[in-house]
Amino acid sequence: MLAPGKGKPSNPDSLHNAWIATMGILEKIAEIEKEISRTQKNKATEYHLGLLKAKLAKYRAQLLEPSKSAGAKGEGFDVMKSGDARVALIGFPSVGKSTFLSLMTSTESEAASYEFTTLTCIPGVIEYKGANIQLLDLPGIIEGAAQGKGRGRQVIAVARTADVVIMMLDATKGDVQRELLEKELESVGIRLNRTKPNIYFKPKKGGGLSYNSTVPLTQCSEKLVQLILHEYKIFNAEVLFREDCTPDEFIDVIVGNRVYMPCLYVYNKVDQISMEEVDRLARRPHSVVIRSDVCVHK
Numbered sequence: 351m352l353a354p355g356k357g358k359p360s361n362p363d364s365l366h367n368a369w370i371a372t373m374g375i376l377e378k379i380a381e382i383e384k385e386i387s388r389t390q391k392n393k394a395t396e397y398h399l400g401l402l403k404a405k406l407a408k409y410r411a412q413l414l415e416p417s418k419s420a421g422a423k424g425e426g427f428d429v430m431k432s433g434d435a436r437v438a439l440i441g442f443p444s445v446g447k448s449t450f451l452s453l454m455t456s457t458e459s460e461a462a463s464y465e466f467t468t469l470t471c472i473p474g475v476i477e478y479k480g481a482n483i484q485l486l487d488l489p490g491i492i493e494g495a496a497q498g499k500g501r502g503r504q505v506i507a508v509a510r511t512a513d514v515v516i517m518m519l520d521a522t523k524g525d526v527q528r529e530l531l532e533k534e535l536e537s538v539g540i541r542l543n544r545t546k547p548n549i550y551f552k553p554k555k556g557g558g559l560s561y562n563s564t565v566p567l568t569q570c571s572e573k574l575v576q577l578i579l580h581e582y583k584i585f586n587a588e589v590l591f592r593e594d595c596t597p598d599e600f601i602d603v604i605v606g607n608r609v610y611m612p613c614l615y616v617y618n619k620v621d622q623i624s625m626e627e628v629d630r631l632a633r634r635p636h637s638v639v640i641r642s643d644v645c646v647h648k
Contacts (some may be wrong), residue, residue, distance in 0.1 A: 515535075
């Protein structure tokens, strides 16, 4: 048996077939997203939207499944987890991640004024009050990373193994970068600063659907829950809502591979914006403002 990524190159036909399959899934995702965006949200369309969201979650899960022909995860990405906690440092290219890593740890990560300086996952260690915290400088995520653009899929796969995410943002870009990154992470099942929905769900071998709740529900009716379950070929299950959840949260519980983790939003380059904007960003929940090009206390 050859180790993954160390044997013969992948079969071109297999790679071509995998590419065709991926493009097909992307087209289906785009069609569903378009349908969702043009459908008005009201009582009459809630079942239709619920089914569309269930289909969308299924296709996104297929897209993120490792390709059998892909071989290794990618050189430089298979970093062993070590220390007391792992922190993933993510963001768009050239927002200051490499400089931040170099300042916070003894690790030197190449930094430059052009994009895509960091091409692999670079680990560093922060020592704080006797704890060793592994800090990973990941290559810059670009828009469309969840669909495999750049090395986005590999970056996101590593981010899913972290205990905390630090999202580095360019303060001069306003809220654009944050919104795009949150959308990318959301689409691959990473839920930031949220807790797992309080829903008990257990598939059964028979008996149909047992649907109950301990609180009044305003967003998920029994019919909608049944329709979503049928989309996943689940016809017998026990469902108990302990809080008023959305259809998206119920789908998260069914899929079962969502990751819930805290995120700290770090706005860099604040010297290039007004004091009013610095104050606005600093007051946002889970947010701090910095200048990574100046010395900080370790």
